[in-house]
Amino acid sequence: MQASPFNSIRLFESEPLCLDGGAELSPVDVAYETYGTLAADGSNAVLICHALTGDQYVASPHPTTGKPGWWSRIVGPGKLIDTNKYFVICSNVLGSCLGTTGPATIEPETGEPWGTRFPVITIRDMVRVQNALIGALGVKKLLMVLGGSMGGMQVLEWLATYPEKLHSACVLASAAKHTAQNIAFHEVGRQAVMADPNWQHGRYYSDETAPSKGLAVARMTAHITYLSEDALTQKFGRNLQERDAVTFGFDADFQVESYLRHQGSTFVDRFDANSYLYITRAMDYLDIPGRHEGRLADAFLDARHVRCCVISFTSDWLYPTIENKRVVHALNAAGVPVSFAEIETRFGHDSFLLDVPEMDRMLEGFLATAAETYEAEQSP
Amino acid sequence: MQASPFNSIRLFESEPLCLDGGAELSPVDVAYETYGTLAADGSNAVLICHALTGDQYVASPHPTTGKPGWWSRIVGPGKLIDTNKYFVICSNVLGSCLGTTGPATIEPETGEPWGTRFPVITIRDMVRVQNALIGALGVKKLLMVLGGSMGGMQVLEWLATYPEKLHSACVLASAAKHTAQNIAFHEVGRQAVMADPNWQHGRYYSDETAPSKGLAVARMTAHITYLSEDALTQKFGRNLQERDAVTFGFDADFQVESYLRHQGSTFVDRFDANSYLYITRAMDYLDIPGRHEGRLADAFLDARHVRCCVISFTSDWLYPTIENKRVVHALNAAGVPVSFAEIETRFGHDSFLLDVPEMDRMLEGFLATAAETYEAEQSP
Numbered sequence: 001m002q003a004s005p006f007n008s009i010r011l012f013e014s015e016p017l018c019l020d021g022g023a024e025l026s027p028v029d030v031a032y033e034t035y036g037t038l039a040a041d042g043s044n045a046v047l048i049c050h051a052l053t054g055d056q057y058v059a060s061p062h063p064t065t066g067k068p069g070w071w072s073r074i075v076g077p078g079k080l081i082d083t084n085k086y087f088v089i090c091s092n093v094l095g096s097c098l099g100t101t102g103p104a105t106i107e108p109e110t111g112e113p114w115g116t117r118f119p120v121i122t123i124r125d126m127v128r129v130q131n132a133l134i135g136a137l138g139v140k141k142l143l144m145v146l147g148g149s150m151g152g153m154q155v156l157e158w159l160a161t162y163p164e165k166l167h168s169a170c171v172l173a174s175a176a177k178h179t180a181q182n183i184a185f186h187e188v189g190r191q192a193v194m195a196d197p198n199w200q201h202g203r204y205y206s207d208e209t210a211p212s213k214g215l216a217v218a219r220m221t222a223h224i225t226y227l228s229e230d231a232l233t234q235k236f237g238r239n240l241q242e243r244d245a246v247t248f249g250f251d252a253d254f255q256v257e258s259y260l261r262h263q264g265s266t267f268v269d270r271f272d273a274n275s276y277l278y279i280t281r282a283m284d285y286l287d288i289p290g291r292h293e294g295r296l297a298d299a300f301l302d303a304r305h306v307r308c309c310v311i312s313f314t315s316d317w318l319y320p321t322i323e324n325k326r327v328v329h330a331l332n333a334a335g336v337p338v339s340f341a342e343i344e345t346r347f348g349h350d351s352f353l354l355d356v357p358e359m360d361r362m363l364e365g366f367l368a369t370a371a372e373t374y375e376a377e378q379s380p
Numbered sequence: 381m382q383a384s385p386f387n388s389i390r391l392f393e394s395e396p397l398c399l400d401g402g403a404e405l406s407p408v409d410v411a412y413e414t415y416g417t418l419a420a421d422g423s424n425a426v427l428i429c430h431a432l433t434g435d436q437y438v439a440s441p442h443p444t445t446g447k448p449g450w451w452s453r454i455v456g457p458g459k460l461i462d463t464n465k466y467f468v469i470c471s472n473v474l475g476s477c478l479g480t481t482g483p484a485t486i487e488p489e490t491g492e493p494w495g496t497r498f499p500v501i502t503i504r505d506m507v508r509v510q511n512a513l514i515g516a517l518g519v520k521k522l523l524m525v526l527g528g529s530m531g532g533m534q535v536l537e538w539l540a541t542y543p544e545k546l547h548s549a550c551v552l553a554s555a556a557k558h559t560a561q562n563i564a565f566h567e568v569g570r571q572a573v574m575a576d577p578n579w580q581h582g583r584y585y586s587d588e589t590a591p592s593k594g595l596a597v598a599r600m601t602a603h604i605t606y607l608s609e610d611a612l613t614q615k616f617g618r619n620l621q622e623r624d625a626v627t628f629g630f631d632a633d634f635q636v637e638s639y640l641r642h643q644g645s646t647f648v649d650r651f652d653a654n655s656y657l658y659i660t661r662a663m664d665y666l667d668i669p670g671r672h673e674g675r676l677a678d679a680f681l682d683a684r685h686v687r688c689c690v691i692s693f694t695s696d697w698l699y700p701t702i703e704n705k706r707v708v709h710a711l712n713a714a715g716v717p718v719s720f721a722e723i724e725t726r727f728g729h730d731s732f733l734l735d736v737p738e739m740d741r742m743l744e745g746f747l748a749t750a751a752e753t754y755e756a757e758q759s760p
Contacts, residue, residue: 021628120628180612180636181604187637188600190630191644192572195593213575220568221601224561229697232560238667246665248401248500250570250657254664256560257567264571277630284634285626287618317609317697 006031006099023119031099032091036083045139049147049154058090095278103274116202127157148172148352163303168370170309172352175323177287186280189218216264228315228348296330308338313351386411386479403499411479412471416463425519429527429534438470475658483654496582507537528552528732543683548750550689552732555703557667566660569598596644608695608728676710688718693731
């Protein structure tokens with residue numbers, strides 16, 4: 001085995017990680033990146049949680065694709081989340097495939113990749129690992145935890161599980177439970193992967209052939225849900241791909257077809273199909289109100305000291321404003337201070353990753369106030 | 381070859397069917413059902429156009445599934461479209477797989493199934509075949525042509541291509557062109573079929589194995605677009621499938637997963653994968669305004685004598701009200717008389733197939749008035 005190309009730390013060696021599903025994992029490798037320096041008083045740590053197919057490279061280039069960090073627009077020296085001021089942590093989630101333990105990892109007992117013997121995990125399990133990581137990094141309390149989409153789900157589990165470790169929390173374009181439509185789209189993606197004969201019930205690691213075609217179809221389907229109808233119309237409409245007329249065939253006549261095929265084919269180079277199954281499953285299992293007989297507010301009763309911020313986007317039909325508002329109402333009902341804004345955008349769910357000045361202004365103000373109040377709280 | 385189990389007629393024997401794509405087809409078999417009797421003066425003929433995966437069995441049981449006709453709720457003796465009064469015609473569209481010529485049909489020149497050598501067709505090509513069929517049945521002018529979804533697209537092509545053959549026309553939950561999002565969902569479905577190694581570039585007919593897994597994934601994806609988020613929530617929510625708790629595995633824990641898997645697996649028993657490719661392509665190619673430099677009204681200038689009715693549904697996000705309104709505006713701009721209603725439903729695009737009393741009342745009134753005015757027009 002060659003050395004991991006990722007910065008990682010081995011956790012849960014002496015005590016296993018106890019998962020929501022009842023299984024135990026030991027050890028757990030966690031791949032992570034940090035930016036900036038932890039202040040002597042530990043008061044400047046910001047944890048960023050990534051989305052379904054995201055990774056720890058929030059502000060530095062992705063090792064496989066060479067592309068800039070996925071949120072380098074706002075995270076970095078002198079940027080909105082200023083790494084000259086803040087100590088930013090981002091880790092690859094449990095079950096993923098960029099260095100953190102997941103289905104592609106070697107199972108200690110067998111010496112073979114876990115495949116589908118890997119236990120099914122939850123969003124809360126991911127957060128348990130992050131909690132162990134920040135402890136190992138010497139962070140007692142986070143100035144802020146933030147994330148969009150599945151990242152926002154992790155923030156909600158932080159609020160529900162480790163509120164004492166938080167000073168502030170920010171949720172973007174997210175939800176506290178997966179709806180039937182959310183589950184339906186994920187199930188189609190999983191079925192696409194499993195329909196690929198190269199999947200072989202998850203035992204494809206020793207072969208040359210991964211279930212790339214199935215995974216590409218899964219990604220294409222998901223990608224449609226990340227964009228609004230309006231965004232697709234603005235971006236592509238019925239424009240043709242390098243041709244003057246339709247060809248009366250099954251080539252990618254339309255730009256939108258070519259774009260989707262590209263999204264599918266590039267995704268399979270950087271992502272593991274089994275990880276896709278496990279992480280979508282974790283999202284489908286998310287049902288924080290369900291753990292409290294439907295009363296989401298009860299999940300946040302111990303988070304009254306945490307300053308919260310929730311942002312939704314008008315054009316997001318995957319985690320629409322109504323799901324974000326349910327979170328806001330529950331936080332309010334629990335007595336947790338929360339700012340909320342629904343921001344007008346045309347881009348759809350992906351808005352949180354894009355250049356949205358109104359979002360930036362809100363994040364900037366929220367972070368500055370969080371830092372001030374945290375400092376005031378700590379001064380004697 | 382065994383005798384076709386379908387009622388069918390052979391057309392385009394002496395003169396070929398000239399397709400929009402430039403190819404010619406000869407002969408063309410058309411499978412169809414009729415209900416009721418054509419009046420001596422020919423004034424009671426109603427043509428119903430079916431949707432993407434529909435068929436000619438509008439009011440009689442499907443030969444494979446044994447299920448009642450897909451619109452038997454409103455078509456039949458004494459029903460809204462009363463087959464004691466009206467002569468109802470419904471034919472399987474060109475390119476489909478229930479008896480009408482399509483990719484599974486034997487190509488005369490080779491003696492083999494067409495497969496992907498079958499020419500790519502358009503919605504207008506489907507309508508050309510229907511026009512030949514009604515001629516062969518002795519119908520000079522239709523009292524009404526109606527259809528929902530892809531059926532509505534055919535109605536629009538009737539209005540644009542053979543307006544002189546129409547007294548009235550009714551379009552339900554449809555559009556005059558496919559949007560980028562419409563194309564995107566279809567492209568994902570086609571890629572799912574083509575990713576199935578059993579597809580073999582369309583040459584699977586001689587084998588035991590059709591690309592069923594890929595086609596099932598395509599159907600599952602499409603099925604999500606036929607229902608509203610609200611309908612999925614009402615129908616399934618996060619209800620579990622015959623279990624008390626999630627299983628921490630990849631079985632269909634949730635009812636919505638089980639439902640989708642069932643939709644996928646039953647579909648493949650009744651539908652041909654290549655037909656799915658060809659018909660989705662025909663829909664993607666639909667762009668009636670594009671044939672008139674963007675002015676949809678210009679397509680309807682010869683239809684001023686045709687009484688029209690357009691119905692959309694609030695919860696339909698596949699062909700939403702705005703696309704139906706574009707049709708209404710164009711008909712108005714062309715001076716074509718048109719009634720329009722947006723009906724409040726929760727069911728999504730499938731509303732036109734379901735029990736929607738407001739739709740029934742509108743169709744009933746429209747049909748009665750169409751019959752009266754047609755009679756008045758014909759009396760000396």
